[in-house]
Amino acid sequence: MGEMMGDALLRVENLHVSVEGTPILNGLNLTINRGEIHAIMGRNGSGKSTLANVVMGHPAYEITQGTIHYKGSNIEEMEVFQRAREGMFLSFQYPASIPGVQVGTFLRKSVASVRGEAPPPREFRKELKNAMEQLSMDRSFLSRYVNQGFSGGEKKRLEILQLLLLQPDLAILDETDSGLDIDALRIVADGINSIAQDTGCLVITHYQRLLDLVKPDVVHVLLDGKIAQSGGPELALKLEDEGYDWVDALA
Amino acid sequence: MTQDAQEAVGDYRYGFHDPESATIRFDKGLSEQVVRDISELKNEPEWMTDIRVKAYKHFVEREMPTWGNCDSLEGINFDNVTYFLRSSDKTEKNWDDVPEDIKRTFDRLGIPEAEQKWLGGVTAQYESEAVYHSIREDLEEQGVIFLDMDSGLKEYPELVKKYFGTVVPHSDNKFSALNTAVWSGGSFIYVPKGIHVEMPVQAYFRINAKNMGQFERTLIIADEGSSLHYVEGCTAPTYSTDSLHSAVVELIAMEGAKIRYSTVQNWSANVYNLVTKRGVAHKNATVEWVDGNIGSKLTMKYPSVLLKGEGAHAEIISVAYAGTGQHQDAGAKVHHLAPNTTSNILSKSISKGGGRSSYRGMLQVTPKANGCRSKVVCDALMLDEDSRSDTYPTMEIGNSTADLEHEASVSKISGDQLFYLMSRGHSEEEAMGLIVNGFFEPFTRELPMEYAVELNRLLELEMEGSIG
Numbered sequence: 280m281g282e283m284m285g286d287a288l289l290r291v292e293n294l295h296v297s298v299e300g301t302p303i304l305n306g307l308n309l310t311i312n313r314g315e316i317h318a319i320m321g322r323n324g325s326g327k328s329t330l331a332n333v334v335m336g337h338p339a340y341e342i343t344q345g346t347i348h349y350k351g352s353n354i355e356e357m358e359v360f361q362r363a364r365e366g367m368f369l370s371f372q373y374p375a376s377i378p379g380v381q382v383g384t385f386l387r388k389s390v391a392s393v394r395g396e397a398p399p400p401r402e403f404r405k406e407l408k409n410a411m412e413q414l415s416m417d418r419s420f421l422s423r424y425v426n427q428g429f430s431g432g433e434k435k436r437l438e439i440l441q442l443l444l445l446q447p448d449l450a451i452l453d454e455t456d457s458g459l460d461i462d463a464l465r466i467v468a469d470g471i472n473s474i475a476q477d478t479g480c481l482v483i484t485h486y487q488r489l490l491d492l493v494k495p496d497v498v499h500v501l502l503d504g505k506i507a508q509s510g511g512p513e514l515a516l517k518l519e520d521e522g523y524d525w526v527d528a529l530a
Numbered sequence: 531m532t533q534d535a536q537e538a539v540g541d542y543r544y545g546f547h548d549p550e551s552a553t554i555r556f557d558k559g560l561s562e563q564v565v566r567d568i569s570e571l572k573n574e575p576e577w578m579t580d581i582r583v584k585a586y587k588h589f590v591e592r593e594m595p596t597w598g599n600c601d602s603l604e605g606i607n608f609d610n611v612t613y614f615l616r617s618s619d620k621t622e623k624n625w626d627d628v629p630e631d632i633k634r635t636f637d638r639l640g641i642p643e644a645e646q647k648w649l650g651g652v653t654a655q656y657e658s659e660a661v662y663h664s665i666r667e668d669l670e671e672q673g674v675i676f677l678d679m680d681s682g683l684k685e686y687p688e689l690v691k692k693y694f695g696t697v698v699p700h701s702d703n704k705f706s707a708l709n710t711a712v713w714s715g716g717s718f719i720y721v722p723k724g725i726h727v728e729m730p731v732q733a734y735f736r737i738n739a740k741n742m743g744q745f746e747r748t749l750i751i752a753d754e755g756s757s758l759h760y761v762e763g764c765t766a767p768t769y770s771t772d773s774l775h776s777a778v779v780e781l782i783a784m785e786g787a788k789i790r791y792s793t794v795q796n797w798s799a800n801v802y803n804l805v806t807k808r809g810v811a812h813k814n815a816t817v818e819w820v821d822g823n824i825g826s827k828l829t830m831k832y833p834s835v836l837l838k839g840e841g842a843h844a845e846i847i848s849v850a851y852a853g854t855g856q857h858q859d860a861g862a863k864v865h866h867l868a869p870n871t872t873s874n875i876l877s878k879s880i881s882k883g884g885g886r887s888s889y890r891g892m893l894q895v896t897p898k899a900n901g902c903r904s905k906v907v908c909d910a911l912m913l914d915e916d917s918r919s920d921t922y923p924t925m926e927i928g929n930s931t932a933d934l935e936h937e938a939s940v941s942k943i944s945g946d947q948l949f950y951l952m953s954r955g956h957s958e959e960e961a962m963g964l965i966v967n968g969f970f971e972p973f974t975r976e977l978p979m980e981y982a983v984e985l986n987r988l989l990e991l992e993m994e995g996s997i998g
Contacts (some may be wrong), residue, residue: 337949360957362953371953375944378635378949379968380965388960389954392960425968443957
């Protein structure tokens, strides 16, 4: 899949999405270029997670109208794993646990799948060690089963560890800040910032506190499945101070 | 298996076979004369001939078993089975003397790797008899006897006579009678008092002749305070006609001894795999069965432990994978015959593509067995709507002081798990392979490394086979 010069990394146009017949997104437009951080804010049920899932290709979400272009191509027919191999990454709000599969095995296999070849063992060990140190993760993580019995904070750290290892072109972070204490939030934010230069980031959050640490270029407010308002970082601050009621008035 | 998968692993393991090079082959079918001929050909002592003939007569009279999926046994045509086949005339102890085509087969099975340091020795059963057998010097120095069963009978007739058939008598069931009548090959191991064999001792078995029955007989004796881990692996080439595998394994753990017997079997989809495995644990002894069943048309196998001495312990961990057209009827039997005996049973099964897996268990506590504890856990994973899983636990509890736990679960792969793994670049087949390997992990981690790797690879190939 060739990325055309001048084309956006992600271009969502007039996107309508239903889940089991219920419309969730109603004409959403969004363009993200490499190196940009976009924040999406909005109340529960406004469609934030739906946007994350449909871009990643979750089969339960049906596109009824509109298009998603990634690296210049319409990806409606592209399978989830192909999107991942093309450099798309979703940090899950609630990552699934995989009993019996050790984190170390899972990471090695995932890196091999996304890169298209198994990394040389010694280099991979080094890469892994560095990334885990950056996130203040103990080595004992590697022998635990994926997300099984993990605390909320541990799950989020494992998501960010994957972000660092997989080095995606487009990173979608779905409420990665929820359930984190301030120290963990800072570590996670540093992780995001460390990859953000060459990556397009879509950060879904409820809270300003992550955006203090990960500076967005654009902030969007989602309302009833559409972007009601876009602006700079000051928009997030306004939401923090005034809530969402004033956005309702715009609709 | 897909073409790609085949290429990825090379054409080893499953579908190849060397031209049959049997030097002595009996006609199909069984009679008293065939039984006598087998015994005579092997130059056996008269008492063994007598046991064989007695067992044959019992086999003829005995009804089919009633424990297990017994209706499916109707498909066996005993007249269409070859009961004895020998591929080379004498047992080899030196690798250089093993015939070339047999070596080639073993090369593809990875046998030379079995020479690696961690192995205690190799007995490779090619067709009906061991053709290659080596014991590392440290085993010999420790006084450990590790022979194929035929050689064991020749060199240690008194030991064999003392213990043969004491744990699984020929009259136990129709298939133990058949095995006793026509047995060939298998392993004979004796570990002297107080000796701990540190490395796993290993044997490979496979079926390589059309309609060739395999009737290996294994007898392992761990004398007081000794310990041993025996590993057995099976792969079978694919054939279109039905094939019968009916082994008997007897384990004897004397006071304070410990035997672990690990098996991974991957019979081709036409094999009836009907195995009687039983161990006796005397005072404070431990018998552990680690048993993995993949493939075959029908497997009926219920590794058993008789907890005969006070404080004895049984551990049975088994997994079964049933694909299209397969029934894994497996489980465990533990008999608490003495006070303060304990047992753990963990059974995990996967059914896919219309396959059926059943857990069939027997837990017995006799009236005089005070203070026994047992825990049974059965987990089933169903990969599609067409497949089937059942649990048939039987309990005969004659003592009210027994502390018993039983847990059973049936689960499916969740869409959330698949989406999560696929978002990390894994195809649906690869994602299922990971989930399935994870499900079997409590079993796999008990295996020596190369078996664990092979089992995981096998399951991944199974997942690649039939999706989409």
